[in-house]
Amino acid sequence: MQNLHDLADLSIDEVEALLRLANKLEREPEPRALEGKILSLLFLSPSLRTLTSFQSAMARLGGNSFVVSPEMSIHGLESRSGIVMDGSAAEHIREAVPVIASYGDAMGIRAFAERRSLHEDLTDRAYRELAALVDVPLINMESAVSHPCQSLADWKTLDDLGVPRKTGRLVLSWVYHPRPLPFSIPASTLQMASMRGMDVVILRPRGFELPESIMNNARQAAAAAGGNIMETEDRHEAMEGAHVVYAKSWSSVSQYESRPGDQALREGFMNWCIDEPWFATARDDCKFMHCLPVRRGVEVADRVLDGSRSVVIREARNRMIAQMAVLHHLLAN
Amino acid sequence: MQNLHDLADLSIDEVEALLRLANKLEREPEPRALEGKILSLLFLSPSLRTLTSFQSAMARLGGNSFVVSPEMSIHGLESRSGIVMDGSAAEHIREAVPVIASYGDAMGIRAFAERRSLHEDLTDRAYRELAALVDVPLINMESAVSHPCQSLADWKTLDDLGVPRKTGRLVLSWVYHPRPLPFSIPASTLQMASMRGMDVVILRPRGFELPESIMNNARQAAAAAGGNIMETEDRHEAMEGAHVVYAKSWSSVSQYESRPGDQALREGFMNWCIDEPWFATARDDCKFMHCLPVRRGVEVADRVLDGSRSVVIREARNRMIAQMAVLHHLLAN
């Protein structure tokens, strides 16, 4: 592993090695492992957990990091090719990205879906273009369809909780959100659970099926790992015997390029807010997962989020631990 | 001491131990004492000295830190309980604060007075609610009524200057400022000088008496330490034999919830700008203190601030030294 673009690029053995390293670093800190090493962090999209957990992860290993976000540049960054730059943007990413990369021993980039084209987002075009400009180890800090650090953290969280790899049942549930959100988290979560060989259920209302390319990748991973994937809009059926429900909102594929169309569709499902009755057919100790940020009273009821089912803070803390392993793997001598 | 919420939580012995440690670290740096340790810094209010002195303090001890301010989060932070989050705020402090805390070995929080209710601010409700969400050592980086790091720095500054603890006379003087400022600095300074057992004079115009709860806390501390507290609006009397005048503006208690009412009251006292004639009855070497930022020509005349009386830069530098002691105490093995 020279880069971390997508969880699907890793073999099960590589994931397991990373998680063993994560668990080791959690128990036995190595505060000088990355002495003199620098991580550059480029945020083209907003962040709270990723921004802070990467800085902390790097520093806990004795390294250091610096952060760049577009508002720090003189007049924003241009990303279009072949353009005459006589407008407000004073710098092109074709200079900015290699320069920032050249100041670090590894780099992290966050670039959310641009929502101009479903096809471009599903093929992660913007991230791939940025990645081509970087000649140090690169970590995807969330692109249009992938968030591998979140998935590593979630895999570790499931392990920490003792959820079995092959027989564990994970329900990936669409929930209501006032804005159309990208596919990065549902795609990554589905991939992660499929690679684990879990019994995966996608619970979503009609119109919010996941894109075929995402489903196909996951089906391949499930087949290889001996797991299976089911889709339903029936809560009762979905939650039957579930070990964990992973909540996330996402966009409608058919309305992806039309915000009003998506809005009209989703407004019919404002009651998709996870609450205690959802767990009626689940295992008694069924857990609630969410990558955060989460909207209280909209995506999930307070009593679930504040109750014993919720493991969201542990998930978030595992971001830092998983990333320590990734950084150690990429940068330690 | 597991946290630093308020100076009044410390015994005199604890303060003295911290200041001995501060003086030791000032003479003999320990650049590896906090190796691999991380401080998270959450600024819900603006900062210059606190922001930079905490980063520097942590790094001088071999640790590292990261900064969060609300504009970094996706859409600001919600703090109200039981709310349906269908507006612009995408994350609740009940998730954000524990997550940020989980990435550090200690945490600092700044949250100024909200000025919605005098009672809530005087009981430091907002800060106490945030503190309840943190399960690592927590440092108050200025709340509605408390700024213990400033007080430790000021205590050290008074020691550095040789101002006697029991017989030293400190005048806490209200000064004009175009905006109604909170009670955190006057409350903390009064508490600090009272704990030192000083002869404390509060010099303020009518209408700008300090709140009773703040006065009561200080009177208790003064009684325990053998000092005393006097209030007056007479400069001549107040400054008689003073070792130091500590300038700060604050709000009117009676107009706390009415900005126009406070404004009308304070505009009668625009001549409360400390200038050389104020020192007529003071000791010749009477010093001028201010926590900064200070408005030149409004709170104090240039010739005082630029003259030999002023110790404001030393006070500010002592912020860093005092905080090194706090961090060392909380985090060193």
Place this chain on the structure above:
Amino acid sequence: MQNLHDLADLSIDEVEALLRLANKLEREPEPRALEGKILSLLFLSPSLRTLTSFQSAMARLGGNSFVVSPEMSIHGLESRSGIVMDGSAAEHIREAVPVIASYGDAMGIRAFAERRSLHEDLTDRAYRELAALVDVPLINMESAVSHPCQSLADWKTLDDLGVPRKTGRLVLSWVYHPRPLPFSIPASTLQMASMRGMDVVILRPRGFELPESIMNNARQAAAAAGGNIMETEDRHEAMEGAHVVYAKSWSSVSQYESRPGDQALREGFMNWCIDEPWFATARDDCKFMHCLPVRRGVEVADRVLDGSRSVVIREARNRMIAQMAVLHHLLAN
């Protein structure tokens, strides 16, 4: 060398010693050289490369840094003398700068030309006033007429490329830019090439001659080093046998205090965009240099910037290496 205000303050021997140290640190990292040392970075003007390369340089040597920019302060910073601060600015640089300086072992300041007065900018008045407030080693991170770190990086880049010191030909070429830019880069580049004793050609349209004070300094340096300086508006003549062309836009001296006047003048020269035909009379391997950020299609054609002539990323990376040498020289025991 106790500070780095301007390249002209250094002797050739001092420059060579710094570059030897830079080359040594590039080959043999010293990740503990600046352990426990802190660099404060004050940006009164925007930055990308300087902001990140200084943070990285300091961290690679085992030190740490913190960043201040005006938007972090409560209400911006006042810099005028003798003013009554009853407006929006809550803090004066006469307090802010010494305080920030007191938290670091060295300091960097960036303060671009204010463009209120040509004379003030050419004498670097604003930077000199700030420098007078700092009592730790100070590094100029770009002022109105000087950018010594860029010049050290460029000197190193020319050495890296094997461009001969005495017989090398450097063309400093004005290029079109939609905004009137300051003299810091052309002045620093001209000084650097002149100190190297190069054959320097200033290529610019009429009306964009460099200020006399800048030319005089460079002529002195050229005379001392045995080089020479020529000015022309003839591309063919300028580029004859050139080893390198250094592109940069700058303002018109005669219209310096009139933006519309400068605009009218520069709009006649929108064809000053460096493209392949410019190199007709140059050496085959003539290189293209630019300090970045650069406007594609405006200052230079894509095919030049993306082709083998361009060394702009190497220049930018050398910023970090050169600054490591400066920091090591100023701060290592």
